[in-house]
Amino acid sequence: MALMRMAVAAVLLLDLGIRSTDLEAHYTNLGVLPLYVLFERAWNPYEFSLHTMSGLWAAQAALFLLAAAAAVGLLLGWRTRLMTVLSWVLLVSVQNRNPMIVQGGDDLLRMLLFWAIFLPWGRVWAKDAQARPAPAHYRYFSAATAAYVVQIALVYVCTALLKSGPEWRSEGTAIYYALSLDQVLMPGGRLLYPHYELLKVLTHLTFYTELLLPVLLFIPVATPLWRTVFVLVIWGFHLGISLTLFVGLFFLISAASVLGLLPTPVLNGLERRLGPPVQRGAGHLGRWRQRLPRWQWPLTLELRAHWQPQVHRHFRLLPALRDTVLLVLLGYTIWWNLDGIARPGYTMREPLRWFGYVFRTDQHWGMFAPTVFKDDGWYILEGQTKDGRRLDLNRGGQPVTYRKPYSVVALHKNDRWRKYSENYLFVSNDWMRPYYCHYLLRRWRENPRNPPLRQLDVVYMKEVSLPRYRVQGPTREVLCSCQP
Structure with missing residues (x-):
């Protein structure tokens, strides 16, 4: 979880850097979506956005700087829970300011931060951990971790179920049509494009990978093995997509999202290979490591069975109620994802959607679904x-x-x-x-x-x-x- 925290924070900083190059164009009244047009044409009354307080460039720049400061705090693990909440609020805010430039990776990044509010991802490798003893055990289970794992599974299962067109299910031509889109074609895609029969095989492989791979997350035996396989396949899967299609930060967001699933044996092995003990007189790097006494080197990553994290007092109150609320939210999220997949009688009615709109737990994983654009x-x-x-x-x-x-x-x-x-x-x-x-x-x-x-x-x-x-x-x- 600490690795995921740092990776998500790095992605937030990269995203802010890219967005800041179009600060005027996308977020001010001098750009392509002035505030009065946003409210008239593309606004949901349940949503909120601090970025709509002003259409001036200076106000947007101040909010971007605040978001960057929160992301740096999250990266360092300083006041981690507060920085997580602040990063989530500002991410939702900037996404709501211009919904015309939001894509699926933004939904995933937003949901990662939402569930992470309830995760102890600042317990190790964090500034917050310096004043606390190292935990005796590191395996952690709660309603929040269940929600995180189910959320990752939903991304892939739902995008597969939404791919209902014959190009995915029978013809096997979906990747051919995707690589026919010059607007997103990358050099790797140019190499694959002439091989029509290979593209048909890759189409079926993609569909069944998305549909069946999440099963590995819930196998109760040899869990470290299956989760390692899941993480490696997901990394390879999204790397292949990023080399063939222009999908922005989706690859990095997806890679960061599964870091929390890496099992203890894998991380212990990496620790032994990449983290040798620091010796005295080890130069600048050694002195830098020694300035992090509570972070320790080698960094402790093993998660064992009965550790309960020490959290702030107000989060210790009524833990059963908190977990119950989280499980209800998880059920709500699953129900939302069923909308558009299940029969109409089982979809969520509009009066129940206010929570999803307010807290932006709304999500739709229809990447190249139900079919691929031909235009x-x-x-x-x-x-x-x-x-x-x-x-x-x-x-x-x-x-x-x-x-x-x-x-x-x-x-x-x-x-x-x-x-x-x-x-x-x-x-x-x-x-x-x-x-x-x-x-x-x-x-x-x-x-x-x-x-x-x-x-x-x-x-x-x-x-x-x-x-x-x-x-x-x-x-x-x-x-x-x-x-x-």
């Missing part, structure tokens, strides 16, 4: 200058060309913009279009070296993927036009 293409931000030239703002103002670029994914600054461009396409989100168009015009005018534009067209060059490497298109679609 593909790329954007051309076609600006018309006053002297008649046509420039592509998506390529730094170069002359417009309708030729397909070699790497479509390279047109996106990061995965947040890729997700935004995906949502931008949907007819139900057509309200987004003029705000993005006018944002681009304003940014273009801010550079005095850019020639004045009399019109900007957001153009989508649409291709439709067909079986056996056939493609329909491209066709030029103007999604939005705006003038200065």
Whole structure:
């Protein structure tokens, strides 16, 4: 759990770093989603967001700095529970501020922090542990750990059950269609794409891996072995996805999420190999280790059977009630996940959803489900200058060309913009279009070296993927036009 805490904190810092490069664009009133538009078009009245207190850049920067400070505190294990709560609140807040750039990895990161509020993941390898004796035993079981394990299982089982299209269940063409999407195609995907029969095998392997692999988490015999297998397969699975498809931080979030499942024998073995005892005069690294007396080196990782963590007094009150509440929350989470999978009579009715919306335990693991998009293409931000030239703002103002670029994914600054461009396409989100168009015009005018534009067209060059490497298109679609 300590490893997972540090990994999650590192991911939070990386996520904040990436988001901060688009602070104005995604979180202020000068960007693509001003506050009044958010409240009018994309807001759930049960949600909360500290980031909606102001549309000014300075206010957003202050909240980002606060979130970074909380993540550093979590990484060091300083006031761990408080830093966990603060990190969770600020993560929910920033996700609610702009839901048009949120993807599945964000849901997983949010749920990890939610369950971790009730986990003792600051008991070792933490600043908090320095003032406390090393625990005699390290195996820990509670309603919170059960919720954590079940949550990991739900991610994979639900995404498999939601994959109901024939491309997954019978035809075996889902990965072929996924790699046909140039918007997310990575170099590894280019290598696999020509091998049609191999892609069919990988499709079925992916589906049954997601569906059956979580069973390993609940086998009561040889538990360390099965959990080690689960962690290694998940790491390899997501590494393969990240090499073939552009999924942002999903790979790192998923890798961090299963660190808490690593069993004691594996960690003890790593400790013996990677953590030799510090000798006197061992140089700067040795002196650094010696300044962490309660963290100890080799770092103690073994978890044994009857240890009960020492926690703050208010968390010792009515532990049975606390565990009962957690089990109810776990049942609520499982029920939420059944929505869309079970028959309509068993789904959750809207009046019961308020808790999920308020605390953002709502989740949907429909990655490439129920089927894979067939519509593909790329954007051309076609600006018309006053002297008649046509420039592509998506390529730094170069002359417009309708030729397909070699790497479509390279047109996106990061995965947040890729997700935004995906949502931008949907007819139900057509309200987004003029705000993005006018944002681009304003940014273009801010550079005095850019020639004045009399019109900007957001153009989508649409291709439709067909079986056996056939493609329909491209066709030029103007999604939005705006003038200065």
